[in-house]
Amino acid sequence: MVKISALRHVRGFDVARPVSIGVMLGIMLPLVILPLLSIFVVGTRKGLGFFWAALVAPEAVYALKLSMVTSFWATLFNVIFGLLAAYVLSRYDFWGRNAVIVTISLPTAIPTAVAGFALLALWGPQGTLGRFLFPPEGKQQLMFTAYAIILANIFVTFPLAFGVIKPVFDTMSRSLEEASATIGATRWQTFWHVTLPSLRGAIVGGALLTFARAVGEFGSTILVSGNVAGHTQTAPLYIFAKYNSPEPGSLEAANAIAIVLALLSFVIFSVLFFARDWLEFEAQET
Amino acid sequence: MIAKMALAPDADQHVSWAPEREQRTGVAATVQGVSKRFKKTRVLEDITFDVAEGESLVLLGASGSGKTTILRIIAGLEQPDNGRVILHGKDVTDLPARERGVGVIFQAYALFPRMTVEKNIGYGLRIRRRPRKERKRIVNDLLTLVRLEEHRKKYPWQLSGGQQQRVAIARTLAYKPQVLLFDEPFGALDAQTRVRLRREIRALLRQVKVPSVFITHDQEEALELGDRIAVLNDGHLEQVGTPDEVYNHPATEYVATFLGAANLLLGVITGNSVEIGSASLPATKETARFREGQSVKLVFRPEDVCLSKDANLPEGCRRLANGVIEEVSFVGAYERLNIRLDLTHRRQFQNEAPSYQVTINTPERMTGVPIIVTQPKPEPNATRYKAGDRVAVGLTSFSVLPNYTLARC
Numbered sequence: 263m264v265k266i267s268a269l270r271h272v273r274g275f276d277v278a279r280p281v282s283i284g285v286m287l288g289i290m291l292p293l294v295i296l297p298l299l300s301i302f303v304v305g306t307r308k309g310l311g312f313f314w315a316a317l318v319a320p321e322a323v324y325a326l327k328l329s330m331v332t333s334f335w336a337t338l339f340n341v342i343f344g345l346l347a348a349y350v351l352s353r354y355d356f357w358g359r360n361a362v363i364v365t366i367s368l369p370t371a372i373p374t375a376v377a378g379f380a381l382l383a384l385w386g387p388q389g390t391l392g393r394f395l396f397p398p399e400g401k402q403q404l405m406f407t408a409y410a411i412i413l414a415n416i417f418v419t420f421p422l423a424f425g426v427i428k429p430v431f432d433t434m435s436r437s438l439e440e441a442s443a444t445i446g447a448t449r450w451q452t453f454w455h456v457t458l459p460s461l462r463g464a465i466v467g468g469a470l471l472t473f474a475r476a477v478g479e480f481g482s483t484i485l486v487s488g489n490v491a492g493h494t495q496t497a498p499l500y501i502f503a504k505y506n507s508p509e510p511g512s513l514e515a516a517n518a519i520a521i522v523l524a525l526l527s528f529v530i531f532s533v534l535f536f537a538r539d540w541l542e543f544e545a546q547e548t
Numbered sequence: 549m550i551a552k553m554a555l556a557p558d559a560d561q562h563v564s565w566a567p568e569r570e571q572r573t574g575v576a577a578t579v580q581g582v583s584k585r586f587k588k589t590r591v592l593e594d595i596t597f598d599v600a601e602g603e604s605l606v607l608l609g610a611s612g613s614g615k616t617t618i619l620r621i622i623a624g625l626e627q628p629d630n631g632r633v634i635l636h637g638k639d640v641t642d643l644p645a646r647e648r649g650v651g652v653i654f655q656a657y658a659l660f661p662r663m664t665v666e667k668n669i670g671y672g673l674r675i676r677r678r679p680r681k682e683r684k685r686i687v688n689d690l691l692t693l694v695r696l697e698e699h700r701k702k703y704p705w706q707l708s709g710g711q712q713q714r715v716a717i718a719r720t721l722a723y724k725p726q727v728l729l730f731d732e733p734f735g736a737l738d739a740q741t742r743v744r745l746r747r748e749i750r751a752l753l754r755q756v757k758v759p760s761v762f763i764t765h766d767q768e769e770a771l772e773l774g775d776r777i778a779v780l781n782d783g784h785l786e787q788v789g790t791p792d793e794v795y796n797h798p799a800t801e802y803v804a805t806f807l808g809a810a811n812l813l814l815g816v817i818t819g820n821s822v823e824i825g826s827a828s829l830p831a832t833k834e835t836a837r838f839r840e841g842q843s844v845k846l847v848f849r850p851e852d853v854c855l856s857k858d859a860n861l862p863e864g865c866r867r868l869a870n871g872v873i874e875e876v877s878f879v880g881a882y883e884r885l886n887i888r889l890d891l892t893h894r895r896q897f898q899n900e901a902p903s904y905q906v907t908i909n910t911p912e913r914m915t916g917v918p919i920i921v922t923q924p925k926p927e928p929n930a931t932r933y934k935a936g937d938r939v940a941v942g943l944t945s946f947s948v949l950p951n952y953t954l955a956r957c
Contacts, residue, residue: 441658443645444623445672459662
C-alpha cells in the first residue's frame with residue numbers, strides 16, 4: 263500500500279501540482295472545451311470554401327450586422343445610463359435608494375424569456391400601452407422590429423455596466439472632486455476632466471461586458487423580434503433557425519455563424535482579462 | 549537642512565503668488581461666529597478668528613475638535629449653520645467653493661492621477677480658459693518655484709510624498725489663491741520627512757506671502773509653523789495667540805495641558821498672592837483680574853521651576869514652597885525631577901530653619917504635592933540633585949487661571 267501522503271512529494275517534485283491541474287482540465291474538457299472545439303469541427307467540415315460561403319450568405323451577413331447594430335445601441339444606452347445611475351446612487355442618499363439599486367440589478371436574475379414576454383405585455387399589439395400606441399390595425403409597430411431587439415437587449419443587459427461602474431464610484435476619493443471644485447471647476451468640468459478619466463477602465467469594461475451579453479441574447483429576442491430572416495433575425499436566432507432547417511448544409515451554416523460569435527466573445531473576454539491589470543491600476547490610483 | 553531647501557532662491561524676483569488686491573495689508577480672511585451641527589451633534593460653536601495678510605495661522609486641536617470642519621467651511625465645501633466667512637473683505641459665505649478662489653492642500657494631496665505634474669499645476673488656468681502661452685509661462689515659473697522642473701512630465705504616483713505636496717501647492721498658487729488651507733499636511737509622512745517638509749513649506753510660504761491656515765493635532769508642528777496658533781477644543785476656540793502666548797501664557801487649562809507638559813496646583817487669591825495650601829506665591833500682575841478669595845489654578849511648565857539647596861533662589865524667581873526630591877531621571881538633553889512640595893507647614897518664624905513636612909521614605913506614606921520639574925543637563929562639576937535632597941522651589945513664569953471646572957460641568 264502506498265500512502266497518500268507519500269504520493270505528495272517524490273524527491274522534491276510536488277505531485278499535487280500536475281494532478282490538480284489535470285483534474286481541473288479534465289472537468290473542463292467535456293463541459294466547455296470540447297463543445298467549443300466541435301463547432302469549429304462541424305462548421306468547417308464541408309471545407310473552408312463552404313464555410314466562407316455560409317458566412318457571406320446575405321441572410322447570415324444581415325443577421326450578424328443586425329446583432330452588432332442592436333447590441334451597439336443597447337450598449338451605448340446602458341453605459342450612459344449605468345454611468346448616470348452609478349453617479350446618482352453613490353453620490354446622493356435618498357429615501358428608497360437601496361430599493362432602486364435592487365431594482366436596477368433585477369434583470370440579471372429574470373429569465374430572458376420572461377423579459378421578452380414582459381416587453382410584449384407592455385408594447386405588444388395587445389399590451390397595456392401598445393394597445394393604444396401601436397394597435398394591431400395600425401401601420402406602426404414597435405414589437406417585431408429592430409427597435410424591439412434593442413429594447414430587449416437593453417432590458418437584459420441593464421445592470422451590467424452599472425454593476426461595473428458603481429463600485430469604482432464608491433471607492434473613488436471624494437477629495438479629487440473637491441479639489442477640482444476648490445480650484446474653480448464647475449461640476450461639469452470636474453466630471454469631464456477628473457471623474458470621467460478615473461472611470462475610463464470601468465466604462466470600457468462595462469461596455470465590453472454589455473456588448474458581449476447583448477450579441478448573444480436569444481431568449482428575449484426570439485419573442486420580441488418576430489424572427490424574420492433578413493429582417494429581424496439576429497445572429498443567435500439565425501443559428502437556431504438554420505439548425506431547425508431541413509435543408510442540407512444548414513447545420514454547417516449555423517456552425518459558421520456560431521464560430522464567429524464564439525470568436526467574438528473570446529476576443530472580448532481576452533481584452534477584459536488582460537485589461538484587468540489596467541483596471542486594477544486605476545482603482546488603486548483613485 | 550535649511551541650506552538644502554527645495555526652493556530656487558531667485559524664484560520670487562518677478563512673481564508674487566498672492567492675490568493682487570490689498571496685498572500684504574490688513575486682514576486676509578475672517579471667520580465670524582461660525583457654528584455647525586451635523587444632525588444632533590454640535591461640531592463648531594461660535595468660532596471667530598482672523599488671518600492677517602501673509603500670516604500663517606495654525607488651528608490646533610485633538611481629533612474630533614472640529615478643525616477640519618472649519619477648514620471645509622472656509623473652502624466652501626461645507627456650509628455653516630450660522631456665521632460668516634469673509635475673504636479679503638468680501639463675504640463669501642453663500643458662494644460655492646469654485647467661486648471663492650481658495651487653495652486647499654488636501655491630506656493625501658488629491659492630485660489628479662491621470663494628469664502629469666504640468667497638467668495638474670495648469671488645471672486651474674485651463675478651466676479659467678487662460679491663453680496657452682500665459683498658462684505655459686505660469687506653469688514654468690511654478691515648476692521652478694517648487695523645484696520640480698525635471699519631473700514635469702511625470703504622473704503623481706511616480707513622485708515622493710514631498711514632491712506630491714509641492715505639486716499640490718503649486719497647483720493652487722497658479723490661480724493666486726485668496727488663502728491657502730492645509731489639511732493635516734504632514735499626517736501621512738514619517739517623522740523625519742515631516743520635520744524637513746514643514747521647514748520647506750515655511751520657507752515657501754515666506755517667499756510667496758500667501759496667507760495660510762494649517763490644521764494639525766501636533767503641538768510641535770503648530771509651534772513651528774504658526775505665526776499664530778488657534779487652539780480648538782470640542783468645537784470651541786480656547787485661545788488664539790502667538791506660539792509664545794499660547795505656550796507661556798495659556799488662557800485655559802486645556803491649552804496649558806495640550807501644548808506641552810504643565811503642572812497644575814489649586815489655589816486661592818489672597819491679596820496680591822496666590823495661596824496654595826500653606827504656601828504663598830506673590831503675583832501682583834497675574835492676580836489683578838481676580839477677586840479676593842477666588843478659587844484659581846496655578847499653571848506652570850516643568851522648565852519654569854527653579855531650585856536651590858539653600859534658601860536663596862536666583863534673581864527673578866519667585867519662591868513657592870519647600871520640597872523634597874523624590875526621583876531624578878536623566879532624559880537626554882535634560883534632567884527630570886519628581887518633587888514633592890510641602891504645602892502644609894506652619895508659617896515660618898524669623899530666622900527659623902525651614903521645615904520640610906514631606907516624607908518620601910516609604911511609598912505608602914508619601915506626603916506632599918507632586919510636581920514635575922525639568923532642569924538643563926548639569927555641568928560636570930556643578931552640584932547635582934539626588935533623591936532625598938531638600939530644596940527650595942521657585943517659579944520663573946506661571947499663569948493663574950480661574951478654576952471653572954465645577955461651573956463648566
